[in-house]
Amino acid sequence: xxxxxxxxxxxxxxxxxxxxxxxxxxxxxxxxxxxxxxxxxxxxxxxxxxxxxxxxxxxxxxxxxxxxxxxxxxxxxxxxxxxxxxxxxxxxxxxxxxxxxxxxxxxxxxxxxxxxxxxxxxxxxxxxxxxxxxxxxxxxxxxxxxxxxxxxxxxxxxxxxxxxxxxxxxxxxxxxxxxxxxxxxxxxxxxxxxxxxxxxxxxxxxxxxxxxxxxxxxxxxxxxxxxxxxxxxxxxxxxxxxxxxxxxxxxxxxxxxxxxxxxxxxxxxxxxxxxxxxxxxxxxxxxxxxxxxxxxxxxxxxxxxxxxxxxxxxxxxxxxxxxxxxxxxxxxxxxxxxxxxxxxxxxxxxxxxxxxxxxxxxxxxxxxxxxxxxxxxxxxxxxxxxxxxxxxxxxxxxxxxxxxxxxxxxxxxxxxxxxxxxxxxxxxxxxxxxxxxxxxxxxxxxxxxxxxxxxxxxxxxxxxxxxxxxxxxxxxxxxxxxxxxxxxxxxxxxxxxxxxxxxxxxxxxxxxxxxxxxxxxxxxxxxxxxxxxxxxxxxxxxxxxxxxx
Numbered sequence: 001x002x003x004x005x006x007x008x009x010x011x012x013x014x015x016x017x018x019x020x021x022x023x024x025x026x027x028x029x030x031x032x033x034x035x036x037x038x039x040x041x042x043x044x045x046x047x048x049x050x051x052x053x054x055x056x057x058x059x060x061x062x063x064x065x066x067x068x069x070x071x072x073x074x075x076x077x078x079x080x081x082x083x084x085x086x087x088x089x090x091x092x093x094x095x096x097x098x099x100x101x102x103x104x105x106x107x108x109x110x111x112x113x114x115x116x117x118x119x120x121x122x123x124x125x126x127x128x129x130x131x132x133x134x135x136x137x138x139x140x141x142x143x144x145x146x147x148x149x150x151x152x153x154x155x156x157x158x159x160x161x162x163x164x165x166x167x168x169x170x171x172x173x174x175x176x177x178x179x180x181x182x183x184x185x186x187x188x189x190x191x192x193x194x195x196x197x198x199x200x201x202x203x204x205x206x207x208x209x210x211x212x213x214x215x216x217x218x219x220x221x222x223x224x225x226x227x228x229x230x231x232x233x234x235x236x237x238x239x240x241x242x243x244x245x246x247x248x249x250x251x252x253x254x255x256x257x258x259x260x261x262x263x264x265x266x267x268x269x270x271x272x273x274x275x276x277x278x279x280x281x282x283x284x285x286x287x288x289x290x291x292x293x294x295x296x297x298x299x300x301x302x303x304x305x306x307x308x309x310x311x312x313x314x315x316x317x318x319x320x321x322x323x324x325x326x327x328x329x330x331x332x333x334x335x336x337x338x339x340x341x342x343x344x345x346x347x348x349x350x351x352x353x354x355x356x357x358x359x360x361x362x363x364x365x366x367x368x369x370x371x372x373x374x375x376x377x378x379x380x381x382x383x384x385x386x387x388x389x390x391x392x393x394x395x396x397x398x399x400x401x402x403x404x405x406x407x408x409x410x411x412x413x414x415x416x417x418x419x420x421x422x423x424x425x426x427x428x429x430x431x432x433x434x435x436x437x438x439x440x441x442x443x444x445x446x447x448x449x450x451x452x453x454x455x456x457x458x459x460x461x462x463x464x465x466x467x468x469x470x471x472x473x474x475x476x477x478x479x480x481x482x483x484x485x486x487x488x489x490x491x492x493x494x495x496x497x498x499x500x501x502x503x504x505x506x507x508x509x510x511x512x513x514x515x516x517x518x519x520x521x522x523x524x525x526x527x528x529x530x531x532x533x534x535x536x537x538x539x540x541x542x543x544x545x546x547x548x549x
Contacts, residue, residue, distance in 0.1 A: 005033055005070040013062045013081065019051055022066055026077055032522055035075055035131055038399070038412055043131040046116065047077055050088070050127045057125065058083035069298035079127040085120035098240065100193040104405040107503060117320075128149050144340055145334035153345025165346055173346075174340045178382035179502050180336040180510075183329045189282050191326055193294045193321040201301040201312050206423030216431045219381075219531040220439040224478050226373055227441035227523075228471050234366040239452060242357040291476045326490065333489075333510070338509040359453045360512050366445045367519045374530040384547055392420040392547065393529050398524040401518050406436040409525050417529060422543030423536040431535060435528030442520030442527075443488050447474045451495040454505045473498050488520060491511055 004396070007029040023044055030040045042119075054064060062082040068078055115130035123491055156165055234527050273292050275281050281289035344353060375386030382389075394449055395417040400409040410433055417428035451470060455462050477491045487507065509516075536542040 007032075007068040009066050011064045011066065013055060013058050013064055018341050020050065020057065022051055022064065022422065023048065025066060026068060029391055030075065030077075030521040033068070033075055035374060038409075039131055042410060043077055045054060046129050047079070050079060050118075050129070053086055053088060054079060054081040054083060054125055054127070057086045059123070071258050075131045077129045077131055079125075079129075081125050082123055083125050084123070085125065088116075088118045092276065098437060103116065114382050130496065131540045140350055142337050144516065145338040146512070149338035149341035149346065152338070153342040156342065169343060169346060173221045173343050176339045177336060177343065178504075180329075180339075181506060183332075183508065185503055187322055187326055187329065187490065189290060190322045191316070193282075193290055194315060194322055197298040197301070197315045198319040201298045201315060212427070212430065212535065212539060216427075216434060216531060216534045217277040219534055220435060220527075221475075223373075223377070223439065223441050223527045223531065224444055227370055227444035227527075228448055228474050229367050230373065231366050231445040232452075232467075232471075234303060234362055234369060235452050238358075238362045238365065240355065240362040240449075265527075277519055291473065295476070311424050312317065319514060332515075334511050336507075337514070340507045340511075345400050356508060356512070359450065359474075359509075360516065363446065363449045363516055364519060366449060367523050369447065370441055370523050371526060374526055378530050378533050382530075382542075384542075384544070388548060389421075389530070389533065393526060395420075395528055396529060397522050401522045406440075406521055408530070409521070413525055413529055417532050420546075421529070421533055421536075422546030423532050424539075424543075426543035427536040427541050428532055431532040432528050435524070435531060438479050439531070440520075440524055441526055442523030443491065443524065444474050444478050446488050446516060446520050447492055447495050448476065450492055450509060451499060454496060454501050454508070455499050457505065457508065458501055460499060462499070470495065470498060488517060 007025075011018055013020065026044065026047060028041060030043065035043075051064070058064075059082045064081045067078040067080075069078065117126075117128040119126050155172045156168065160168070170397065235324065273289060275289040275293065278293065281293055297315070301308055301315065304311070311368065339392075344356070348356075371390075378389045379386045393416055396409065396413045399412040400406065414428050417423040417432060418425050421428075443512055448470070451474075452462065473495065479495060491507060492509075493503055496503055532549075544549050
């Protein structure tokens with residue numbers, strides 16, 4: 001367990017060097033804790049904005065208290081100052097193509113998601129900014145667990161007698177995996193519901209930013225839809241696991257009841273989107289109905305007058321609660337990965353292991369196809385050289401691949417956009433943080449590929465209405481996907497519910513999920529930068545000479 005560290009200091013609010021002194025203290029504290037430099041830069045960017053707001057709304061003579069804490073692997077910066085309450089997401093400035101400072105700040109804060117919290121309690125403004133959630137450490141632990149599980153599974157299969165392996169699986173490995181699966185089942189419905197409600201309640205007013213915001217969101221929706229079709233096309237062509245594929249027989253020992261008598265006609269699918277009561281989507285795990293309720297609630301939050309702020313705070317609090325639970329569960333992903341890969345090696349046949357590997361390689365191929373799509377889009381819509389685009393974006397792609405976090409990659413991608421792509425800061429500072437929140441092309445490919453793969457593993461035929469429903473669900477999930485480690489795995493659990501596949505199927509890919517997540521993140525962030533190039537070009541905010549230099 002990570003050692004707790006705590007740094008505190010109070011600064012006079014009347015000091016002329018308040019900002020410089022606070023930023024120096026935060027930088028030195030985060031550096032001594034061992035926080036990554038890129039994360040420090042991103043945290044300082046948010047902190048500067050908040051210090052300005054705290055000072056502007058402070059009472060005369062108030063002191064600014066700063067606390068930098070590391071607890072349970074999470075590093076946070078906490079600010080407190082007496083003053084009047086303010087809305088960090090609002091902006092009082094006029095919004096046009098040349099003046100969007102308020103919108104940029106708003107989107108930048110929203111890109112932080114659950115890593116940024118503000119409240120006013122007893123006339124004291126409180127701000128919490130999470131600087132480091134150790135996502136990369138969790139990913140590294142999962143990779144180490146994958147390697148250990150692989151070695152353990154091979155040793156058990158080759159050298160341990162079958163009766164001993166049976167006892168090992170039945171009384172140790174299987175129970176651990178079952179507990180983890182049950183934990184995921186607990187959080188799937190509330191995490192998806194409250195994440196989407198929170199997403200739509202916050203971004204429902206983005207149309208106010210005008211043409212620039214509409215174009216950015218439009219490009220993101222375009223790439224999201226394309227990503228789903230890329231996943232469908234690659235899976236249809238490659239058909240991973242088609243040869244020697246018999247996972248269903250290997251999994252037959254599990255008590256699985258699959259209802260194939262459900263009416264899957266297109267008319268029935270459309271009619272069933274609207275639930276007959278509010279609770280049934282939660283009780284029956286009906287994904288489309290759950291998403292429908294979430295979107296409806298999210299769009300309605302801002303239209304009920306004096307209660308809007310209270311309800312939004314309530315939904316945000318519930319979203320924070322279940323995302324916190326998700327983070328706790330995600331810490332056990334390395335254990336689940338070790339157990340899952342060991343069970344796969346011990347129990348599954350060589351043909352089925354090859355089938356799972358072929359699905360992973362097909363996923364990588366789909367990501368490569370999507371990267372080619374980005375190149376075509378910047379060439380056709382952005383009218384720039386795609387080779388130069390990838391060359392200029394090389395640092396951003398490597399950073400997102402290694403960090404496995406779109407949010408943690410925001411500072412690097414913003415710098416790449418302005419310094420190497422020649423994109424105006426107005427476009428880059430708006431589109432990149434927003435993309436880290438709602439643009440999840442790699443996740444769309446992941447959900448499409450492995451949703452269909454799991455259906456094949458359990459012998460489920462996907463009809464056209466079911467396929468349409470699947471695509472619609474994936475698009476909406478990508479907009480409201482929770483920004484926490486393991487979110488793709490949780491969203492895949494939703495897809496399994498949609499296709500009527502047992503949640504136990506997640507055990508087939510938990511072990512390789514960290515590797516897949518790295519490439520998904522790279523696709524996500526590359527799509528963000530591509531969208532910024534396209535919009536900047538259309539708005540005449542792209543320095544073509546700098547782009548080509």
